[in-house]
Amino acid sequence: MSIGSIWRSAAVDAVCTGEVSNAFCAVRPPGHHASDRGEHGFCFYNNVAIAARYAQKKHRLARVLIVDWDYHHGNGTEWAFYDDPTVLFFSTHALYAFPGTGFADKIGKGKGKGLNINVPLPRGADDKKILGAFKERLVPAANRFRPNLVLISAGFDSRKDDLLGDFTVTDAGFAELTKLVMSIAATYSRSRVVSILEGGYNTEGLALAVESHVKTLLSN
Template identity: 35%
Template structure:
């Protein structure tokens, strides 16, 4: 078994602003050290590269990129909303974040790695083709999915987003495509106020966009049931060639940004389920990309739990306990018949 790859770089701390904000360098500062101390030589360190503009432009508009570049040159602070700021080093940091994901993707597709985790910032899944929002500047996971289509001719990519917020930017990027199956499990009625169950894709993408908006206080059993059922039914029919994960840890019970009730151990369980699916379906190709998580303590514990699961011997499995509340969401979904869920 190859070691899992890990991307982190101190330059990810360069994107910062003096005003208080939840998405700041302290999210990763201690996490880098904790990963190094706990797992030492058990992970393959992967050096990130800056994503090329031509790869970024497959997802984001020239107008938007020129706008970011202009503020980087001027060095003038700029904000798309109260959470999404641009500073002098923001574009370079965002390109390095996206490029770290692409470097992992290259090595996974080349066979030198089976799985990887990109410990990057700023996050990306809210970034739309023409604007940044919700802490996100470039949509790292969408850029990676499109890159895999363009450079490796992949026709079936599964994107799982378990961040507590809906990945609206990722959904928009592939809403008309059947080459990316997007599944988002997120808390309902919170930012960005999208991700309704009726948003099921369009044109060739009809049926390939699955949103599961969960109620507040859903916890480990509900999430395990939902993800397990989705992987057993949808993923086993779609047969993805790789699984990309928008790994957001802001659904943790200790993160005040949400009111879902996930424990640290739930992220170990989620990872084990995803590993099991990747092993059975797509030759272990599994790539985690960091999204949210704004309590540095619970973020650190949860990421360590994910990595610990990635390092477990092959063959680890998880039982799925029934949840009546989760089953009601599952069986009443408008795509239930489409995927025979």
Template identity: 40%
Template sequence: MQFGYSETCLEHDTGPRHPETADRLRAIRRGLAKRHGVEYVSAAPADKPTVTAVHDDAYVDEFELFCEDGGGNWDPDTVAVEASWDAALASAGLSVWAAQSALEGASGRQTPFALGRPPGHHAVEDDAMGFCFFNNAAVAAQAVIDAGDADRVAIFDWDVHHGNGTQDIFYDRDDVFYASIHEDGLYPGTGHVDETGTNGAEGTTLNVPLPAGAGDADYVYSFEETIAPAVERFDPDLFIVSAGFDAHRYDPISRMRVSTEGYAMLTECVQAVCENTDAALAYVLEGGYGLDTLSEGIAIVHETFDGRAAMEPDEDPTDETEELVAEIRETHGLGSK
């Protein structure tokens, strides 16, 4: 894979006890150093007009001034320093690079993955939250639409937390499809089955709120039976994965049971959908707070694109997952199982 990377993202200093730390990127680099075929690419930071295409102008100006004044706690979880402004623009720019590169033909072993921080999927149009300031995946999707490079974009969020910001930004848009598999009831408490879009965009949001303890088989089954057919019906030009690795069974802040191998399984699921729809594919980093599990997760995604075949789940989905999938299929008109 090609990994978009910027040293500027290391300068976003959240303090010694914050889980979203620059050590995350350092751990990823160490893990990838042992792998074959890794390429690092730099990218221009996003400019303000690119960011304000999805974020409110006044909010972006407020965040810029907040950083110029030295930063601090935007909210109890979301921390900035003076350098966070440049880091946020760099992170958004890496995501735009990934989307543009995918649409220009980068695929297979050259599939782009933006390794930016701060992450983005909780950032709403007019506010920061959940460690996020600019919604990187949303900025990337809007940038390629505005450039005329894509008419329709799908975003699949496998972070353990629901990407409320991405959902909100595109909730009334019929040209962007947002799908999320996340832990039900976890921060920020959004992402229910009946949240499907509004104002002519009904059906372009699909949420799979799995119960705590869900594992590989639940994730794969949920994707194949709900998200895959819905994305194929939507027929996007570009498929962006908001790739958080905090659903890992050993991540310190979630209760899910996805294994490292599970991320290889999900990667093959994504590859199959993109092959069926002829969609370009790009990855954007979101969460993941166990340094070992984060680096292992990204490494296994890379190895899958390098030709390694994923194993099959070693168990069946739970009855609860099958019932949830049946509800989602009915809600989205995908037929009964």
């Protein structure tokens, strides 16, 4: 068992057995661009996708929601579950940025149709824009899907002043996004949330955003 697989399974196990209600995995490198086709965009293993499958196999959870607020589209995660009715993937991201995927008309296929939700946001997208996307698109989809576990691809390159992104989400904004995801988990998933770090390339800003996110998770 690799070190990578130990933390993923430990976080999912702790949350699924009720030892803790939520967990944050401060990991590097990120994972959401990686797929079974290989490494991509700094990512070697798709941590959130592996965590979802692990939770389904080990803890027999029927439905997993993955929420990805990284500045970049989680193309590896989309690829992993594109025709899968057991995983709802929701992503906000910049359409014009790497990796050039994440179009709104990519909604999944087969039994997974409607369970891949891409919400591309414009340059400079702020708290209001991203929260609006979560309220208008994620909440109704989650209400229909009724997840047993919620995973977050917690990328903070969507924060203001990031070196790779041009969104302007604040630390207070990330707290609001966290609260919204926690409310979904409280309704359907026994408050089970596993958050896994993705991007974030302004180290000081990343630390502040993570602090805001984790403080909010701890408020449960």
